Amino acid sequence: MTPWTFDEWFVVALARTIADREVVFHGFASPCAQVAMHVAKRTHAPDSLLVEGATYAVDPVPVFVPPTSNDLALHRDAVYRMRFEEFFDAACRGAVDRMFLSGGQIDAYGSTNVTGIGPWPHPKIKLGGGGGGGNISASIGTLTVWTTRHRSGRTLVADLDFLTDIGHRTREGTRAELGYTGGGPQWLVTELGAFTYDDEGHAVLRGLWPDVDLADVEGATGFDVRRDLGELALLAPPTEAELAALRAVDPLGVRRSEFADAELARAFP
Amino acid sequence: MTTFHLGGDKRASLADAAGLVRDGAMVALGGGLCARLPMALVRELLRQDRRGLHVVGSAHSIDVDLLVAAGAVAVCEESYVGFEQDLGLAPAYRRAAASGAITVRESCCATVLAQLRAAEAGVPFMPVRGIKGTDIEGLHPEYARATCPFTGEVLVVVPPLRPDVALVHAPLGDAAGNLHLDQPYVLDERFAHASAQVVATVDRLAPTAEVAAAGVTVPGHVVAAVAEVPYGAHPSSCYPGYAYDRAHLAEYLALAAADEIEKYLDLYVHVGEEAYRDEVDPVRLASWSESEADWRELFR
Numbered sequence: 001m002t003p004w005t006f007d008e009w010f011v012v013a014l015a016r017t018i019a020d021r022e023v024v025f026h027g028f029a030s031p032c033a034q035v036a037m038h039v040a041k042r043t044h045a046p047d048s049l050l051v052e053g054a055t056y057a058v059d060p061v062p063v064f065v066p067p068t069s070n071d072l073a074l075h076r077d078a079v080y081r082m083r084f085e086e087f088f089d090a091a092c093r094g095a096v097d098r099m100f101l102s103g104g105q106i107d108a109y110g111s112t113n114v115t116g117i118g119p120w121p122h123p124k125i126k127l128g129g130g131g132g133g134g135n136i137s138a139s140i141g142t143l144t145v146w147t148t149r150h151r152s153g154r155t156l157v158a159d160l161d162f163l164t165d166i167g168h169r170t171r172e173g174t175r176a177e178l179g180y181t182g183g184g185p186q187w188l189v190t191e192l193g194a195f196t197y198d199d200e201g202h203a204v205l206r207g208l209w210p211d212v213d214l215a216d217v218e219g220a221t222g223f224d225v226r227r228d229l230g231e232l233a234l235l236a237p238p239t240e241a242e243l244a245a246l247r248a249v250d251p252l253g254v255r256r257s258e259f260a261d262a263e264l265a266r267a268f269p
Numbered sequence: 270m271t272t273f274h275l276g277g278d279k280r281a282s283l284a285d286a287a288g289l290v291r292d293g294a295m296v297a298l299g300g301g302l303c304a305r306l307p308m309a310l311v312r313e314l315l316r317q318d319r320r321g322l323h324v325v326g327s328a329h330s331i332d333v334d335l336l337v338a339a340g341a342v343a344v345c346e347e348s349y350v351g352f353e354q355d356l357g358l359a360p361a362y363r364r365a366a367a368s369g370a371i372t373v374r375e376s377c378c379a380t381v382l383a384q385l386r387a388a389e390a391g392v393p394f395m396p397v398r399g400i401k402g403t404d405i406e407g408l409h410p411e412y413a414r415a416t417c418p419f420t421g422e423v424l425v426v427v428p429p430l431r432p433d434v435a436l437v438h439a440p441l442g443d444a445a446g447n448l449h450l451d452q453p454y455v456l457d458e459r460f461a462h463a464s465a466q467v468v469a470t471v472d473r474l475a476p477t478a479e480v481a482a483a484g485v486t487v488p489g490h491v492v493a494a495v496a497e498v499p500y501g502a503h504p505s506s507c508y509p510g511y512a513y514d515r516a517h518l519a520e521y522l523a524l525a526a527a528d529e530i531e532k533y534l535d536l537y538v539h540v541g542e543e544a545y546r547d548e549v550d551p552v553r554l555a556s557w558s559e560s561e562a563d564w565r566e567l568f569r
Contacts, residue, residue, distance in 0.1 A: 028302055028328055029353040054302055054328065055453050063561055066568045067355030070302040070328075070453065072508040072557075073564060081452045084327075085459070088379045092398040115375055115404070116366065126366035128351030128358065130405070131328055132378035138399030162404045164375075170402035178402050179422050252568060257354035 004238055006209075006266035007032075007256050008246055010148065010191060012238040014100070015039035017144040017187045018048055022097040025051040025087070025140070027131045028069040031254040032146060033100030035065055035246060042245035051096070056082040065250045067257065091136040094181055099140045101133060101165055101185075102147050105157045108223035109201045110145050110167030110185030112137075113160040120162060133165035138180040143167075148258040150190035150220050157222040168201025175201070187234070191263050192217050194234050198226065207232030211266060237269065273490040274466060279446035281494040283542055286468050287313035289493055290434050293321040293343070297464055298332050299437035300505065301455035302353070303513050306332040307436035309470050309501035312538050312545065315339045325432060327378045327456050331504065331521060334359040337371055338530040339538075346374045348381065355568075356518055360526040374408050381456065384430035388463035396424040435460035435467045437487060438502045440510055441480055442471035446492030449483040451508065458486060466493035470501035472510055498542060500549050511554035512567050 014036035018024050022045065026033040030053070037050050041059070052060050057075030066073045075081060082090075090096055103112025104127045114130045116123025137143060145167070149155045163170055168184045175184055188195040188203055192212045195203040205217060205227040218225050238246075256264055287310050290296060300306040311332050314322075321343045324333055328349035336342050338361030345366075350359045365371040383395040396415065400406050406425060415426045437457050439448035448469055450457060461467045467487060474497045501507075504514035504521070524533040537545055557564040 028349065029351065031354050064565055066513075068303050068353055068513055068568075070304040070455075071506065071513065075452075083458075084378070084453065084455055085382060088382055092379060116373075118367075120404070120408075121373070122367055122369050124367060126358070126363040126373065128353075129328075129347065129349035129375050130377060131348045134377035134403050134405045135379035135397050135399035138401075164403060164405060166399060166403060172402040179424075180401075181398065252565060254354065 001269065002240065002243055004243055004268055006191070006263055006268070007259050008243060009238055009268060010189070011036045011246055011255050012039060012242045013189050013194065013234050014144060014146055015043070015242065016234050017189070018045050018098060020045040021047045023049040023051065023095065024098045025091065025096055026053050026100045027133065028054045029128060030100055030102065031065065031067070032148065032258050034069065035250045035255045038062070038249040039242055039245045043241050051082065051087060056084060056087045058082060062249060064252055065254045067252065067254050088132060088136065091132070092139050094139055094141065096136070097141040098144060099136060100144050100146060101137060102145065103165065104155070105160050106145060106147055106155060106188065107157060107160050107167065108203050109169045110143065110188060110197065110203065111160060111163050111170060112145065112165045112167070113162045115162040115164045117161055123161070130164040137165040137182070139182045142183045143185040145185045145188045146190065148191050148263065150192045151216070153220045156190070156220065168197060191259070192220060194232060202226060204228050206230070207235045209235060274446070274493050275490060278444050279489060279492055279495045280444050280474070281496050283309060283313050283470065283496045283498055284317070286310065286470070286494040286496040287317055289466065289468050290314060290319060292319055294433040295323040295325060297432035297435040297460040298324055298326040298329055299435060299455070299457045299460060300502065301453065302328050303330045303505045303518070305438055305450070305502050305507050306330070306505040307438040307470060307501070308332060308503060308505060309438070309498040309542055310436045310468065311336055312542065314341060315534065315538050325381065325430060327381060330359065331518060334361045334525060335521070337361045337365050338525055339534060342371050344372045344374055346376050348376050348378045352518065352522065356522050360522060361530065375405060377405060380427055381430065382459060384427050385456065385459040385463040387427070388429035388431045389459065394426040394428055396426050400425040430463060432460065432464040435464035437461065437467055437469045438507065439469060439487070440472045440507055441475055441483055442469060442495050443475060443477045443480045443489070445477065446489035446495045447477065447480050447485045448487040448492065449480050450486040454486060461487045461491045467491050468493055469495045470498040471495060472499050472501060472507060473497065500546050503549055509558065511551070512557045514554060515568060
């Protein structure tokens with residue numbers, strides 16, 4: 001078996017959250033999700049419909065994944081490129097099955113803050129912003145939420161400084177109460193482990209990476225760590241096919257820009 | 270009321286084109302992230318010392334950050350401003366948000382789209398599917414909630430967005446202001462129809478027959494002025510002519526992060542557009558089409 005690094009394994013786990021025959025989309029500034037979609041398409045989800053980030057190209061075969069997501073390298077030779085309007089209309093009416101979302105902060109219900117850290121109106125750190133997430137996180141079929149910064153202790157928080165994108169509930173109420181048409185987060189994958197969501201829409205820890213202890217997760221998580229641990233296929237070692245697909249689509253290693261150096265040093269088996 | 274711009278030759282100097290943008294104007298910025306941004310117009314607005322702009326757009330980068338750094342902006346209403354994982358947060362935008370030098374009225378791509386469509390259609394509002402219960406809603410006193418008369422659903426509704434001017438850069442256009450763009454068009458078509466006027470730059474002016482054969486994306490009847498400015502989107506990309514100039518962007522970010530924007534303005538803005546263009550390396554930025562290895566090299 002070819003050795004692999006943690007960043008590769010993490011992207012493979014994200015890819016496995018995609019089912020075949022799903023319409024799947026990633027936002028910009030999301031290299032791990034971007035690479036994961038192409039890994040899924042080339043392995044277990046050949047009939048997924050992949051909408052490429054900021055180019056809205058349908059099922060492109062990128063020359064390589066560049067570090068900026070509105071670039072011709074991503075959509076060269078795509079047979080069809082949606083218009084901006086066409087994609088957002090599809091996402092708002094519920095025709096898109098899955099989107100990947102991350103955030104500077106993520107709460108127990110999978111809502112995210114990508115707007116700013118610290119009190120508004122003068123946040124200590126103005127983050128980039130949510131793109132289209134404020135609407136389409138409400139209406140897309142289901143969400144895969146991810147972060148590569150769980151260990152910092154500042155990412156999975158009890159209370160968001162600002163709620164940009166919608167998880168299973170906001171301060172105002174649940175998805176049902178707010179009338180959101182989409183299903184909300186299904187998975188939360190972090191560099192420490194993977195969570196699903198219970199009937200209350202609260203995250204439940206389902207698996208740990210092999211070099212991580214429960215104490216690592218509890219120490220780094222700002223909300224109650226509910227758990228239901230067992231064998232989790234999502235976190236099984238990558239296959240040769242998955243690694244080959246990943247390495248082919250991301251020769252620049254753009255995915256690595258999401259990780260701290262210590263995480264990049266994690267090597268397996 | 271948005272009216273068409275009829276007749277005549279729309280060609281203008283860059284200075285005259287940018288002169289159509291007034292202090293305090295609401296300015297829609299074309300392009301997206303770091304592609305096909307109207308950078309020559311942005312630089313010219315700074316040469317003309319424009320102030321108090323309300324900038325609107327979807328996802329943007331050096332266009333907004335540079336305008337903010339130079340003190341030209343009062344209100345930012347984009348869905349994202351930054352340089353993604355490649356080069357990180359937008360330093361001037363971040364600093365101005367923290368100090369209160371700008372008002373951040375962050376929006377969402379789909380909300381901006383709904384507002385532009387309301388302006389285009391001449392209707393007083395449009396409903397959106399999300400936003401309800403997010404803190405984005407709280408940044409916008411101009412939004413409201415309304416009950417659908419047919420289904421009883423309570424939705425966030427948003428008013429029309431009618432920019433005073435849309436700044437658009439195109440690889441190709443003609444003297445009548447017809448513009449050809451390559452996909453993704455991002456919001457440029459919507460901005461063109463919802464705004465009072467389009468002010469455009471093109472890398473190359475061509476005969477109408479050539480632009481028509483390439484395909485007209487933005488028609489001349491919504492364009493007030495067009496200036497021929499080669500490399501008018503640089504340092505953002507405008508394929509097939511030029512890729513993203515990563516080295517230039519990194520230099521900008523280093524100066525902006527160190528709060529030395531005056532140095533950048535002296536080097537690249539105050540010198541004038543012709544001198545700016547002399548600094549562009551056309552061979553390197555066109556090398557993407559030589560081979561995959563050359564293309565990859567542009568991102569290292």
